[in-house]
Amino acid sequence: MSELFFTKKHEWVKVEGDHATIGISDYAQEQLGDIVFIELPEVDEDFEQGDDFGVVESVKAASDLYMPISGKILEVNEELEDAPELVNEDAMENWMIKVEITNKKELEDLLSEVQYKDFIEEE
Amino acid sequence: MENAKKTPLYEEHINAKGKVVDFHGWALPIEYEGILQEHQAVRERAGLFDVSHMGEIRIRGQEAEAFVQYLMTNDIKSLKDRQIIYTFMCYPDGGVVDDLLVYKYDQEHYYLVVNASNIEKDFQWIKDHQSNYNVEIENESDEVAEVAIQGPKAEAILQKLTDTDLKEITFFTFKEGVEIKGKDCLVSRTGYTGEDGFEVYMKPEDARELWREILHAGEEEGIKPAALGARDTLRFEAGLPLYGNELSKEITPLEAGLGFFVKFTEDNYIGKEALQKQKEEGLQRKIVGFELMKKGIPREGYEVFKGEEKIGYVTTGYLSPTLGKSIGNALVDIEHSKMGSTIEIKVRKRKIEATIISKRFLK
Numbered sequence: 482m483s484e485l486f487f488t489k490k491h492e493w494v495k496v497e498g499d500h501a502t503i504g505i506s507d508y509a510q511e512q513l514g515d516i517v518f519i520e521l522p523e524v525d526e527d528f529e530q531g532d533d534f535g536v537v538e539s540v541k542a543a544s545d546l547y548m549p550i551s552g553k554i555l556e557v558n559e560e561l562e563d564a565p566e567l568v569n570e571d572a573m574e575n576w577m578i579k580v581e582i583t584n585k586k587e588l589e590d591l592l593s594e595v596q597y598k599d600f601i602e603e604e
Numbered sequence: 605m606e607n608a609k610k611t612p613l614y615e616e617h618i619n620a621k622g623k624v625v626d627f628h629g630w631a632l633p634i635e636y637e638g639i640l641q642e643h644q645a646v647r648e649r650a651g652l653f654d655v656s657h658m659g660e661i662r663i664r665g666q667e668a669e670a671f672v673q674y675l676m677t678n679d680i681k682s683l684k685d686r687q688i689i690y691t692f693m694c695y696p697d698g699g700v701v702d703d704l705l706v707y708k709y710d711q712e713h714y715y716l717v718v719n720a721s722n723i724e725k726d727f728q729w730i731k732d733h734q735s736n737y738n739v740e741i742e743n744e745s746d747e748v749a750e751v752a753i754q755g756p757k758a759e760a761i762l763q764k765l766t767d768t769d770l771k772e773i774t775f776f777t778f779k780e781g782v783e784i785k786g787k788d789c790l791v792s793r794t795g796y797t798g799e800d801g802f803e804v805y806m807k808p809e810d811a812r813e814l815w816r817e818i819l820h821a822g823e824e825e826g827i828k829p830a831a832l833g834a835r836d837t838l839r840f841e842a843g844l845p846l847y848g849n850e851l852s853k854e855i856t857p858l859e860a861g862l863g864f865f866v867k868f869t870e871d872n873y874i875g876k877e878a879l880q881k882q883k884e885e886g887l888q889r890k891i892v893g894f895e896l897m898k899k900g901i902p903r904e905g906y907e908v909f910k911g912e913e914k915i916g917y918v919t920t921g922y923l924s925p926t927l928g929k930s931i932g933n934a935l936v937d938i939e940h941s942k943m944g945s946t947i948e949i950k951v952r953k954r955k956i957e958a959t960i961i962s963k964r965f966l967k
Contacts, residue, residue: 514623514833515640517923518901536952538901540639540922541833543952 486588487597488549493573494591496582503549504576505537508601510569513539519565521557521577528552530587534578537568550587552580605631611656612749612811620829628721630657632832639833643925646797646838650755651830652818655803656811659723660748661716661730665739669711674737674873675730676706677857677866683708688776688792690865693729694875698856698882702726703847705794707778717803719847733874749811753818754801754830754838761822762791762802773802785817796835798842798966840920841927843893843964849904849919850891850933858882859935860891861963891919892941893963895931900951902932902958909948909955915940918949924965931965932958 486494491509495502510516518538528534533545534554556579561567567575582588592600605624608631617624622633632654635642645651663672673680678691687708693701702722707715718726727743734741753762763770768782770791778792790805806814819827836846845851850860857866858879866879896902902921907914921932932949940947941960948955 514635515638517640518899520899538923540837540925541634543901543903 485594486549486591487594487600488547488591489600490547490549491601492547492549494549494588495576496588499582499585500555501550501552501580501582502576503578503580505546505568505572506597506601507572509544510572513537513542513544515540516565516568519561519568519577521559521561522554524554524557526554527583528554528580530584530590537565546577548580549591550580551583553583555579555581609657611654612808613654613656613751613815616812616815616829617654617831622829622831625832627657627832630720632657635831635833636829639831639837640925642828642830642834643837645826645828646755646799646830646834647926648756649826649828650753650757650761650801650822651797651828651834652815652822653752653754653830653835654750654815655752656749656808657720658750659716659718659720659726659743659745660750660805661718661723661727662742662744663714663716663730663739664712664742665737666712667738668714671734671737671739672706672714672716673871675733676873677875677879678706679867679869679871680706680708680714681869681871685710686777686779688778688794690776692851692857692862692865692875693726694857694873694879695853696875696878698858698875698878699853700847700851700855700857701729701853703845703851703857705792707792709780722847747808748805749808750803750805751811751815751818752795752797752801752803753822753827754795754797755799755827757822757825757827758799758801761818761825761827762804764821765817766791770802784814787814789814796844797838798844799838836920837922837925840922840933841924841931841965843962843966845891846920855891855935856882859887859889887938889916889935889937890941891933891935891963892943892960893931893965894934894947894949894958895929895961896949896951897957897959899930900949900956901930902934902949902951907950908934908936909950910940915947921949927965931961933963 483497528548535546608626676691705717780790787810795801906918908916916936
C-alpha cells in the first residue's frame with residue numbers, strides 16, 4: 482500500500498514503507514509550461530526537509546525543487562535528463578527521485594490530495 | 605492584474621486559452637499552446653502576435669523632419685517617403701530613452717512606434733524637447749490595434765486577404781490604406797522575430813475580425829497564434845535587443861553593439877556628443893553573445909566571471925528553441941569581450957564555462 486501526499490511547493494510524495502518517490506504536480510508542470518531542463522542530485526546524497534535538491538526549468542524560468550521530507554537519495558530518474566518534456570506529458574508518472582525517509586514524523590507536515598486541491602484552488 | 609489594460613484582442617486570447625499575465629501594465633498572453641510550438645511555427649511557417657500594446661506617436665508639421673532628426677541617433681534625413689528606420693532616442697549622456705521604428709510618410713509627417721513600457725516616458729520626452737519646433741505631437745497609442753504576422757509563410761497568408769500586391773511592400777517600407785478583408789490598415793514589412801513578415805495597424809474595432817480572418821486564412825499553412833514568450837525567444841535568437849535588457853538608461857547603443865544605428869553626420873541630435881566621445885575614447889564594456897559549454901541555462905541577471913573577478917552580467921539567456929544550445933547575451937568588461945575567449949556564467953550555485961560567440965546566433 483502506498484500513500485500519496487503533496488506540498489505547498491507543488492511536489493508530490495508517494496510513500497511506501499521507509500521509501501518515498503518524489504515528483505512535481507500536474508498543476509506545477511502546467512504552470513511552468515514547456516519544461517526544457519531538469520537537474521537532479523547524486524545518489525547517496527543526504528538532504529534535510531526543505532533543502533533544494535535540484536531544479537526544473539521551463540523556457541522562461543528556473544524553479545527550485547524542494548525536499549518535502551528529509552532523506553537519502555536512493556535513485557534518480559535519469560531519463561528526465563534527456564527528455565525533461567516527459568514531466569509535461571505526465572507529471573505523476575514521471576517521478577524525479579526516490580529517497581530513504583529519515584524521519585517519518587515529517588510526513589505529518591504534508592498535504593493530502595484533497596488538501597492540496599483546495600490549496601491550488603486558492604492560489 | 606485587475607488594473608492591467610486589455611487590448612482589443614483580449615477576448616480572443618481568453619478563447620484561445622492564452623496564459624494571460626500582466627506585462628508592463630497590459631493583460632497579454634505569455635503563451636497559448638506552449639512557447640516551443642509557437643516559436644517553431646514562426647520559424648517554419650507563420651505566427652500571429654497581438655502587439656496592440658506597442659505605442660504609436662505621430663509627429664506632423666513643417667519642421668517634422670528636423671525635429672525627429674534632433675531626437676534620433678539614426679539618419680532620419682536619409683529616409684525616403686514610406687520608408688522605415690530603426691533608431692534610438694538617447695539621453696544627453698548616451699543612455700537610451702527607447703529604441704523604436706520611425707515611419708516616414710513625408711518630410712512633414714512621421715509615425716513613431718515605441719515600446720509599450722515606455723509610451724508615457726517617450727511621449728513626455730518628445731514634448732519636453734519640442735521647444736520652438738513647428739510640429740504637432742500626438743500619442744495615438746489607444747486609438748490603434750496592431751498585429752504582427754511573422755514567418756516564411758506570412759506573405760502567402762496575408763496576400764489571400766488583400767488585393768494590394770504585398771511584394772510592393774519591401775523590407776522596412778510601408779503602405780497605408782491597404783484593405784484587408786475590407787478593413788483599412790497600414791501594413792509594414794517589419795517584425796521582431798528574425799523572419800520575414802508584416803506588422804499590420806488597424807482600428808481597434810476591426811482587430812478581432814482581422815485576427816480571426818488571418819488565422820483562418822493561414823490554416824492550411826499551419827499558422828498559430830503566438831504570444832510574448834515566443835516573441836522574446838525569437839527576437840533573442842535573431843540578435844535583436846530588448847529595451848530593459850540589452851538597452852537602457854544605463855546602456856548606450858554603442859555598448860549594446862548597435863553602433864550601426866548611430867550616425868555621426870553633420871546633424872545634431874540629443875546624445876550625439878556623448879556617443880561621439882564614447883566612440884573616440886573606446887568602450888569600457890560591451891554586450892557579447894556566449895554559449896555555455898556544459899549543461900545549464902543562463903538567465904537574465906546571472907553574474908559573469910573570469911576567475912574570481914566579476915566581469916558582468918547576463919542580459920538575456922535561454923536554451924535556444926531553434927538551436928538546442930544554451931546561449932545568452934552578457935554585458936562584460938571590454939578586456940574580456942573578445943570573440944572566442946572563455947568566461948564563466950554563475951548558473952545558480954556553480955560557475956559554468958562559456959565561449960564568447962556572435963550575438964547573431966542564427967547565422
